[in-house]
Amino acid sequence: MLSARSLADAGTVSDRVRLVGLSFLMLFVELALIRWTGSNVVYLSYFSNFVLLGSFLGIGIGFLRARAKVDLSGWAPLVLGAFVLVIAVAPVKITQDNADVFTFSSLSAGGPPREVVLPLIFLASAAVLALIAEGVARTFARFDNLDAYKYDLLGSILGIVAFSALSFLRLPPLAWGLVAGAVVVAMVLPRVPTVPQVVGIVILVVVLAVESFSPNLAWSPYYKVKAAPNPDLDDNLQVDVNGVPHQVHQTPEFAPGKGVYDVVRPPSLDDVLIIGAGGGNDVAVALERGAQHVDAVEIDPKLYELGRDRHPSRPYDDPRVDIHIDDGRAFLERSEREYDLILLALPDSITLIGGQSALRLESYLFTEEAMESARDRLKPDGVFTMYNYYREDWLIDRYGSMLEGVYGRAPCLQDVLPAYGPNGVALTGFSASREESSIECTEAGRARTWQASGEIPEPATDDHPYPYLRTRSLPTIYAVSLALILLVSLLAVRGVAGPMRPMTRFADLFFMGVAFLLLETKNVVQFALLFGTTWFVNALVFGGVLSSVLLAIAVSRRVTFKRPELLYGLLLASLVVAFFLPPELLLDLALVPRFLAAVTIAFTPIFTANLVFTQRFKDTGDSTTAFGANLLGSMVGGVLEYLALVTGYRSLLVVVAVLYGLAFLFGRRHLGVRAAA
Numbered sequence: 001m002l003s004a005r006s007l008a009d010a011g012t013v014s015d016r017v018r019l020v021g022l023s024f025l026m027l028f029v030e031l032a033l034i035r036w037t038g039s040n041v042v043y044l045s046y047f048s049n050f051v052l053l054g055s056f057l058g059i060g061i062g063f064l065r066a067r068a069k070v071d072l073s074g075w076a077p078l079v080l081g082a083f084v085l086v087i088a089v090a091p092v093k094i095t096q097d098n099a100d101v102f103t104f105s106s107l108s109a110g111g112p113p114r115e116v117v118l119p120l121i122f123l124a125s126a127a128v129l130a131l132i133a134e135g136v137a138r139t140f141a142r143f144d145n146l147d148a149y150k151y152d153l154l155g156s157i158l159g160i161v162a163f164s165a166l167s168f169l170r171l172p173p174l175a176w177g178l179v180a181g182a183v184v185v186a187m188v189l190p191r192v193p194t195v196p197q198v199v200g201i202v203i204l205v206v207v208l209a210v211e212s213f214s215p216n217l218a219w220s221p222y223y224k225v226k227a228a229p230n231p232d233l234d235d236n237l238q239v240d241v242n243g244v245p246h247q248v249h250q251t252p253e254f255a256p257g258k259g260v261y262d263v264v265r266p267p268s269l270d271d272v273l274i275i276g277a278g279g280g281n282d283v284a285v286a287l288e289r290g291a292q293h294v295d296a297v298e299i300d301p302k303l304y305e306l307g308r309d310r311h312p313s314r315p316y317d318d319p320r321v322d323i324h325i326d327d328g329r330a331f332l333e334r335s336e337r338e339y340d341l342i343l344l345a346l347p348d349s350i351t352l353i354g355g356q357s358a359l360r361l362e363s364y365l366f367t368e369e370a371m372e373s374a375r376d377r378l379k380p381d382g383v384f385t386m387y388n389y390y391r392e393d394w395l396i397d398r399y400g401s402m403l404e405g406v407y408g409r410a411p412c413l414q415d416v417l418p419a420y421g422p423n424g425v426a427l428t429g430f431s432a433s434r435e436e437s438s439i440e441c442t443e444a445g446r447a448r449t450w451q452a453s454g455e456i457p458e459p460a461t462d463d464h465p466y467p468y469l470r471t472r473s474l475p476t477i478y479a480v481s482l483a484l485i486l487l488v489s490l491l492a493v494r495g496v497a498g499p500m501r502p503m504t505r506f507a508d509l510f511f512m513g514v515a516f517l518l519l520e521t522k523n524v525v526q527f528a529l530l531f532g533t534t535w536f537v538n539a540l541v542f543g544g545v546l547s548s549v550l551l552a553i554a555v556s557r558r559v560t561f562k563r564p565e566l567l568y569g570l571l572l573a574s575l576v577v578a579f580f581l582p583p584e585l586l587l588d589l590a591l592v593p594r595f596l597a598a599v600t601i602a603f604t605p606i607f608t609a610n611l612v613f614t615q616r617f618k619d620t621g622d623s624t625t626a627f628g629a630n631l632l633g634s635m636v637g638g639v640l641e642y643l644a645l646v647t648g649y650r651s652l653l654v655v656v657a658v659l660y661g662l663a664f665l666f667g668r669r670h671l672g673v674r675a676a677a
Contacts, residue, residue: 004072004074004075004078004194004196004197005074005188005191005193005194005197006071006073006074006135006138007022007073007074007076007132007135007184007187007188008022008071008073008134008135008136008137008138008139009071009138013186013187013189015139015142015143016151018139018187019136019139019140019143019148019151019152019155020151020152020154020155020158021155021183021186021187022132022135022136022139022155022183022187023136023151023152023153023154023155023156023159024155024156024158024159024162024183025132025155025159025180025183025184025187026059026129026132026133026136026155026156026159027155027156027159027160027163028159028162028163028176028179028180028183029080029128029129029132029180030052030055030059030129031159031160031163032163032173032176032180033051033055033125033128034051034052034055036084036087036173036176037051037087037121037125038051038242039223039224039242039243040087040088040224040242040243041087041117041121042242042243042244049638049641050118050121050122050125050481050485051121051122051125052638053122053485053635053638053639054121054122054123054124054125054126054129055125055126055129056517056631056632056634056635056638057122057126057129057130057485057489057492057632057635058125058126058127058128058129058130058131058133059129059130059133059631060133060493060628060629060631060632060634060635061126061130061133061492061493061496061497061628062129062130062131062132062133062134062135062136062137062628063133063134063136063137063140063624063625063627063628063631064493064496064497064624064625064628065130065134065137065496066134066137066138066140066141066624066625066628067141067624067625071134071135071138072131072134073131073132073134073135073138074135074194074196074197075131075196075200076128076131076132076135076184076200077181077184077196077197077199077200077201077204078196078197078199078200078203079124079127079128079131079200080128080180080200080204081199081200081201081202081203081204081207082200082203083124083125083127083128084177084203084204084207084208085203085207086124087121088207088210088211118481119484119488122485122488123488126492135187136152137624137627137628140152140623140624140627141623141624144618145617145618145619145620145623146553146556146557146614146617146618148623149553149614149617149627150550150553150554153546153549153550153553154550156546157543157546157547157550160539160542160543160546161543162179163176163539164535164536164539164543166179167221167535167539168221168536170218170219170220170221170301170302171219172208172211172212172213172217172218172219173208173211173212173219174205174208174209174211174212174213175212176208177204177205177207177208177209178205180204181201181204181205184197184201185201215228216228218302219302220300220301220302220303221300221301221534221535221536222241222299222300222361222535223241223242223300223302224241224242224243225239225240225241225302225303225306226239226240226241226243227239227240227306227310230248233248233250236248236249236250236312237249237279237306237310237311239278239279239303239306241303246278246303247278247279247281247303249279249280249281249306249307249310249311249312250281250312251284251312251313252281252284252285252287252288252313255281255282255284255285256281256346256387256416256417256427257281257282257285257343257345257346257387257416258285259414259415259416259417259427259429259445259446260343260385260387260414260416260429260431261285261289262414262440262444262445262446262447263385263412263414263429263431263439263440263441263445263447264341264383264385264431264438264439264440265383265437265438265439265440266340266341266379266381266382266383266433266438267340267381267438268292268340269286269289269290269291269292269340269341270291270292270293270340271292271293271295271337271338271339271340271341271379272286272291272293272294272295272339272340272341272342272343273294273295273297273335273337273339273341273342273343273377274286274294274295274296274297274343274345275297275328275331275332275342275343275344275345275347275365276297276298276328276344276345276346276347276348276362277296277297277298277304277307277323277345278298278300278303278304278307278345278346279303279304279306279307279310279311280296280307280308280311280313280315280316281311281345282343282345283296283307283315283316283321284311284313284315286341286343287315287318287320287321291320291341292320293320293322294318294320294321294322295322295324295331295335295337295339296316296321296322296323296324297324297326297328297331298323298324298325299325299326299327299328299361299532299533299534300325301325304316304323304325308323326532326534327361327364327528327531327532327533327534327537328344328347328362328365329364329365329370329373329529329532329533330531330532330533330534331532332370332373332374332377333373333587334591335377337377338377338378338379338382339377339378339379339382340378340379340381340382340383341382341383341384341385342374342377342378342382342383342384342385343385343386344365344385344386344387344388345386345387346387346388347362347365347388348362348388348389359465359525359528359533360468361533362533363460363465363466363467363533364462364465364528364529364533366399366460366465366467367459367460367461367462367465367467368402368405368406368459368460368461368462369461369462369584369587370462371384371402371403371406372406375406375407375434378433378434380434380435381433381434381435381437381438382433382435382438383431383432383433383438383439384403384407384431384432384433385429385430385431385432386399386429386430387414387416387427387428387429387430388427388428388429389425389426389427389428390428391425392470393453393454394454394455394456394457394470395457395467395468395470396413396428396450396453397452397453397454397455397456397457398456398457398458398459398460398467399430399467400413400430400450400451400452401452401456401459402459402460403430403432403450404450405459406432407432407433407434408434409432409436410449410450410451411430411431411432411449411450412430412431412432412439412441412447412448412449412450413428413429413430413447413448413449413450414428414429414430414431414441414445414446414447414448415427415428415429415446415447416428416429416446418446430450431447457470457471458472461648462529462583462584463583463648463649463650464644464648464649465525465529466645469645472645472646472647472648473645473646474642474645474646475645478642478645482639482642485639486636486639489632489635493632497625497628503625503629506620506625506626506629506630507629507666507667508616508662508663508664508666508667508670509613509616509617509620509626509627509629509630509633509663509667510629510630510632510633510636511633511659511660511662511663511666512609512612512613512616512630512633512659512660512663513629513630513631513632513633513634513635513636513637514633514634514636514637514640514659515609515633515637515655515656515659515660515663516606516609516610516613516633516634516637517633517634517635517636517637517638517640517641518637518640518641518652518655518656518659519605519606519609519652519653519656520542520545520606521637521641521644521649521652522578522649522652522653522656523541523545523602523603523606524538524541524542525644525649526583526598526602526649527540527541527598527602529583529587530583530586530587530594530598531595531598544599544603545603545606548603548606548607548610549606549610551607552607552610552611552613552614553610553614555611555614556611556614556615556618557618560615561611561615564612564615564616565664567608567611567612567615568612568660568664570608571605571608571609571612571660572657572660574604574605574608575605575653575656575657575660577601577604578601578602578605578653579650579653579654581601586598586601605656609660612660612663613630616667616670617630640655643655
């Protein structure tokens, strides 16, 4: 009955090319699923890590199945096509105004509830990746351990490069489907693909083609962007991202942010910085108010282009405006200009850094250190202002307290737009300055001096950049979901691999996988802070991590450490340095020395950790089971990543050190064997 031919054995492509190609397919599909499901299932814009966790589980299971008699890898295209079809025909919109989940959005309810959606997407992601990974693993087993690992990494690096190139070119999902389908076909040539493979590829390409050629849709590196005139808003252009209303292009007369100028009174507007410039509403208002120069910062190039080409006031055509496609915090840290006005204009990304548990694109704009950085970029009488739909009194109190601490006086709190309708929420703004006369905080501007309404939450910081999380805690939805994920994963591994006892011989590799995922997470967020939360920085970090692993393999092929326990000592030392070195010291450096220092601090423990892994892995007798145990450890590491919501990111290094200590304890007998040899 199982007629789909194995991806691992389907044709005459050499094993080397096949392993690279299938590893490419595995990582490329993982990245595409994270991106595509998040654009179609609203909830995954905030919880994309669930897809990542499912992918890790699936890859681990695929490797554990490598020695099974029945090869299921040939069914991967059909299962992938079915998954994409189901998501496409059953769009999900979810009402989410739960303060415990720090996603303050008002979305219309529709589709199945999240309790159904999240488990199904987790399991479907695991199934797709398990089938692809099984093809990888069966080819993996034909090589020497380190050779197999090397070719797997080469394919993974190529997968990152390819997906990053498509992101750079802003090609729609059809391009992703064509790439995945072409790789599948290439892996089975010169034989004819089976019917399930052809059907799966056709479904995948047709569904993505229909979406890609839908009217008014475009794809940026971050979002699925829909832009169309809204007849209820005088046919002004409304921009939705990932299915959520995001911006409306309006002339200065009707722009929401015009109200902030009822409060701010800097002596001049010679230099204005607008972060979150988007389609250009706030840029147009600043120009109308007499700004002589505007630095407009927008992280998403497509949102800027829509404003450039279709905003009724054409603010980006004005020679007084310089546009910067960049992360706002990164621009603040690099800029040497002083401003009369710095405006954070509704910078609400509604999406996460790729695959991270809770770090949104704008998270580092609302930390204590970011507000200090903005203050340092102001002229002595300059004004800092920010506005958004804050929704929660405790969030208003958090920002008010932070600004009071930074500027030495309570900020001005303003209803930029009052609430309207039975469930309306006011558009609220803060303004702060070192010069009292630069702000006119009066009732005429619907403004008053901020006063705490209750217990003030602790400030968000660069180490704990979660402004939308009220306390250092793990929200109930996460705790329950993660517990269920671990339970399902345990049952799935038990069902695939049989009794768990035989796998305990690779317990050290399991703990290395847990630790390495946390170490990778720490580096992703560290580089996001130092260089911006852009897709490009994210891709460079993941590419750098895999390149460091590849270098460790090259070293381990040529060198056998007679005392491998010393590597653990070097790893611990590098973690200690990373823990005690404050990030603000790196932020104070110029760009080039900052980059060199960051690379050294971040990648030394990664490189050393992979020397530890490769020294252990290269002599294992069962490479696929060993690698599967390591991958399952990575999945558990993805769960433990949520500890950062409680501890902050710096403390993850302590957890990493403990985990590598456990790997050392469970792997001591292997160290002894190597020393004796």
